[in-house]
Amino acid sequence: MKTRLLALLLIIASSVSFAQTKLADKFFDNYGYVKAIELYEKALENGDDSEHVLTRLGDANYNNSKSDKAAYWYGEAIKKHKKIDAEHMFKYIQSLRSIGKYDEADKWFKELSAAQQGDSRLKGYNPDETDIYSKLTAKNEILVNIENLPFNSENSDFGSFQADGKLYFASSRGDGKVYDWNKEPFLDLYVVDVNENGQSINYGSPTELEAEAINSEYHEASIAITNDGKTLYFTRDNVNKRKRLNYDKEGTTHLKIYKANLVNKTWSNVVELPFNDDVFSTGHPALSADNKTLYFVSDREGGFGQTDIYSVKINDDGSYGEPENLGDKINTEGREMFPFVSKDSTLYFSSDGYLNLGLLDIFKSNILKGDNSEPENIGAPYNSGYDDFAFFIDSDKQSGYFSSNRPNGKGGDDIYSFNSHLCQQKLKGIARDLRTDNPLEEVTVRLIDETGKVIDEVTTNSNGEYIFPKIDCSKTYTVVGSKPDYKDDQKSITTSEENEKSNNVDLNLEPLIVSNQIVINPIFFDFDKSNIRTDAEYELENIVDVMRKHPTMVIKIESHTDSRGRDNYNLKLSDRRAKSTRDYIISRGIASERIESAIGYGETQLLNKCANGVTCTEEEHQLNRRSYFYILED
Known part of the structure; x- marks a missing residue:
């Protein structure tokens, strides 16, 4: 007898938890996460610790931005069921990282990675990059406004660097000696004032850099200026003390990097850097965010391709370490050129050695932050089917400059400004x-x-x-x-x-309290039955919420049927339904004394003509099948 009774109790508990889970699912599907959590937890108390309930508790908290609770419930699901599907595992990892448990997240990521090879969400993962998941889930469109700058000339203009309200660039607009390669004058460094007024930017008239020690009869280009504004690095043709070109044995003149200091507002004290050489080129200087490392481009021996990007430490005493190749995570057999490091230590550079839109494209890499994943092509509209290079960005403002020889420009190479922002609207x-x-x-x-x-x-x-x-x-x-x-x-x-x-x-x-009633949508019962269906429970939760909000409220319940069926049977059926409704509300924690009565009236109080023997539509009969919740005390 005890065994049969225990089995019966287990069956009843299982039935109750199943109903609660179905109701919780309905609230979950309608974004009622708080109520869903309450009901899933109730189902759990009644013995339903299925993967569905535990992961839904995780999902409901995750969707409501409760990362700590989401992580707990996903963790419980894994403890109980050993393995959960990839979608929930991925959210578990995100939740762990959100609350700072990076080591735990990384452990589960490895599990996911082993089981889900080829999952696109696994690409670009780096345990040191704490915002990886926000980047993976972000799908916002970026709007980029690009402008060909008004001071571009009919010749080549490129290589922008902005500092202290001035924009420095290289240009062949001068009237000096002509370069045989493109029949344009040799490049010199120019500067233009930049005045920012809100979203508007105005440029002054470009002038040649006022420093006789910088510009020569030959090429000067590609600069970098230290954060304190006192040191300038730039590229120049290899010239001797008489400012004549030096050639190697093959008759080629190479590039070198020079340094100048700002003295009395004038660039002077130009010196050649010690890692230059007469037999290979060294150029395109760029500084790390902390100014302790200099990056440059060279075709020296031992590289991976035609030109590679190198780094060299700048010591506290002003001396330099040994140049180091950035390796095969950056350099290819092709050309890597024009490095630039933003304030957030993102490395930008141009290359024709990776999949690109044509010729040189601009790429970015987090290698300086310890991320060895493949560089990312930053795509159109920065890149085109032509040479796109010399990228400069103010990462705080998401604006900057790049150079390109794309069609419809003003000269051979032109400087373009850009500012980027999310496409956003108002609701x-x-x-x-x-x-x-x-x-x-x-x-x-x-x-x-x-x-x-x-x-x-x-x-x-x-x-x-x-x-x-x-x-x-x-x-x-x-x-x-x-x-x-x-x-x-x-x-x-x-x-x-x-x-x-x-x-x-x-x-x-829609108000739930109208006059002296709590008004909800009709409660439906299966034909000839009085048990509360899931859709009815969903509506009755409105009654529960109102009574929780008003702890002194007392109500009475009335249930009515239509005229179809025997009068006495309808009376009894409606009474059973009224009491089932009462019992459900009590089961949700409402004290029984707060429901004064639950009475069925059968077909004794019809709202229309549809009495026995009268032909009516289903809609007319439906009007009579109703429940009332009268407020007796508020």
């Missing part, structure tokens, strides 16, 4: 009472992305207004409005590709 609206059309204040409005994750939350003001000032273009969002004593309202919107567009989504929340 606003008004939350109103559905019955009165009056604005509702203190409505919680959640913005939910396509994956179901809550990405922002605001509250309506006294006029019922809400606004999300920055949402992404070309995305689908769900907007959910919630307020105590009201049913949630949710709307979907798909944004366009138009930058700075304003979108309007109004919300209409």
Whole structure:
């Protein structure tokens, strides 16, 4: 007997937890994550520790940006079931990294990597890069505004470097000696004032760099200036003390890097760097963010290709270490040129040795941050089918310059400015009472992305207004409005590709308390049955929420049927349904004394003509199948 009783209790518990899980799933699917968590936890208390329940607890917390709790529940799922699917594993790793448990995340990443070879999300992974997952999940379109600068000439202009309100560049616009290769004058260094006024930038008139010690009759180009503005590195043809070209045995003159100091606002004290040589070229200087390392390009022996990028330490006493090749993670058999290091230590350079759009393309790499993954082609519109090079960026402003010989320019090479930003729009609206059309204040409005994750939350003001000032273009969002004593309202919107567009989504929340009743959608029962279905439970949760919000509220429940069937049977059926409804509300933690009565009235209180023997439509009969929740005490 005890065994049979225990088996029966287990069956009942299993049935209860299954129903709670189904109800929790319904709330989860409708973005009701808080309620879903409560119900999944209740199912867990009743013995349902299935992978579905545990990972859904993880998902609900993850989507609600509760990384610590998400990590806990995903971890519990793994402990219980040894293995969870790749999607949940990936979210587990993200949650761990979000709360700073990088070693644990890395351990599980290796597990995922071994099991999911070829998963595109695994590309570019680096355990030292703490924002890898935000980058992997980010899908925002970047808008890039590019402008051919007004001071470009009919000859070559390239190699920008901005410092202290001035833009330095190389140009062959002068009237000096002509270079046989392109029949243009030799390159000199120029400077132009840059005046920034908000989003507007104005450029002065370019002038040759006012330093007789810098520009010669031959080539000068590609500069770098230290953070303190006192030291200038630049590239120059190999010239002797009489400023004549030096040639090697094959009759080739090579490039060298020189250094100058700022003295009394004039560049002077030009010296050649010690790692130059007469038999190979050294040029295109660039400084690390801390100015302790100099990067340059050279075709010296021992490299990987035609030209490679090297680094050399700058010692505290001003001396230099030994040049080191950056290795095969950067250099190829082709040409790597024009390095630049941004404030955040990203290395940018141009190359024709990687897959590209044609000729030189601009690439970026995190190798200086310890990431040995392949360099990334930064793509169009920076890159074209022509030479694109000499990239300079202010990473704080996401603006800068690059050079290109693409068509429709003004000269051989032109300098282009750029500024990049996300394509973003605005989403606003008004939350109103559905019955009165009056604005509702203190409505919680959640913005939910396509994956179901809550990405922002605001509250309506006294006029019922809400606004999300920055949402992404070309995305689908769900907007959910919630307020105590009201049913949630949710709307979907798909944004366009138009930058700075304003979108309007109004919300209409239906009040749950109307006069002396709690009003919810009709509760449906299966034919000839009185057990509470999942869809009915979903509606009854509104009753539970109202009564939790008003802890002294007392109600009574009435249940009614249509006229079909025997009168006495309908009376008993409606009474069973009323009491099933009462029992469900009590099971959700509402004290039984707060429900004064639960009575069925059968077909004794019809709302229309549809009595026995009267032909009516299904809709007319449905009007009579109803439940009332009267408020007796508030």
